[in-house]
Amino acid sequence: xxxxxxxxxxxxxxxxxxxxxxxPMKGQTTRLYSLAYSLSYLARANHLPYEERxxxxxxxxxEIKKHQKPDGGFGYANHTAGASLNTALIILGLWDxxxxxxxxxxxxxxxxxxxxxxxxxxxxxxxxxxxxxxTSKTENVIxxxxxxxxxxxxxxxxxxxxxxxxxxxxxxxxxHHNAIENWTLDRGSKDRPHSxxxxxxxxx
Numbered sequence: 001x002x003x004x005x006x007x008x009x010x011x012x013x014x015x016x017x018x019x020x021x022x023x024p025m026k027g028q029t030t031r032l033y034s035l036a037y038s039l040s041y042l043a044r045a046n047h048l049p050y051e052e053r054x055x056x057x058x059x060x061x062x063e064i065k066k067h068q069k070p071d072g073g074f075g076y077a078n079h080t081a082g083a084s085l086n087t088a089l090i091i092l093g094l095w096d097x098x099x100x101x102x103x104x105x106x107x108x109x110x111x112x113x114x115x116x117x118x119x120x121x122x123x124x125x126x127x128x129x130x131x132x133x134x135t136s137k138t139e140n141v142i143x144x145x146x147x148x149x150x151x152x153x154x155x156x157x158x159x160x161x162x163x164x165x166x167x168x169x170x171x172x173x174x175x176h177h178n179a180i181e182n183w184t185l186d187r188g189s190k191d192r193p194h195s196x197x198x199x200x201x202x203x204x
Contacts, residue, residue, distance in 0.1 A: 010048045014056045032086045039093030043100040057097045072115030073130040084126040085147040087116050088154035095157045113158045126151040142176045149173035
């Protein structure tokens with residue numbers, strides 16, 4: 001069953017990885033998540049034909065480029081500034097295909113990395129939006145712990161972090177992950193939470 005699922009899912013992704021009709025933007029970031037995760041999967045899906053997944057990754061990158069903000073980041077379609085988490089995930093995806101599929105997208109990647117690097121506070125925290133500094137107040141630290149962990153990982157991949165910084169970001173996320181999960185699930189009314197459990201997978 002696992003082999004069947006991988007074959008079915010892989011075939012679907014090869015055919016639709018950059019199909020903008022599947023998940024319209026409509027102001028949301030869902031489309032960017034799908035593009036970022038598609039790249040990371042295509043880079044690692046060794047059970048799929050190399051040339052086919054390389055072509056799918058190139059098509060996905062072409063789609064990603066359409067959504068890069070003037071500041072170099074990626075985020076909500078109706079926002080002028082990029083968002084740190086979206087930008088970090090795109091960076092990780094681009095690094096994956098560059099290293100494993102030998103696809104060079106350095107111009108897009110360098111702009112995104114620079115935008116994310118500029119948004120890191122002295123404490124190693126990242127605000128939701130790029131270019132906004134997070135204060136060290138407890139509630140801000142807890143809220144920023146998840147996206148800061150992913151963002152620091154992206155900068156580490158780009159050679160702009162250190163083992164110590166990455167360990168600090170991971171430790172902060174581990175310390176606050178229960179609060180982050182409760183905050184994510186309970187945000188808004190209990191009958192209509194801000195995010196479902198699936199959204200938490202992004203942080204892990």
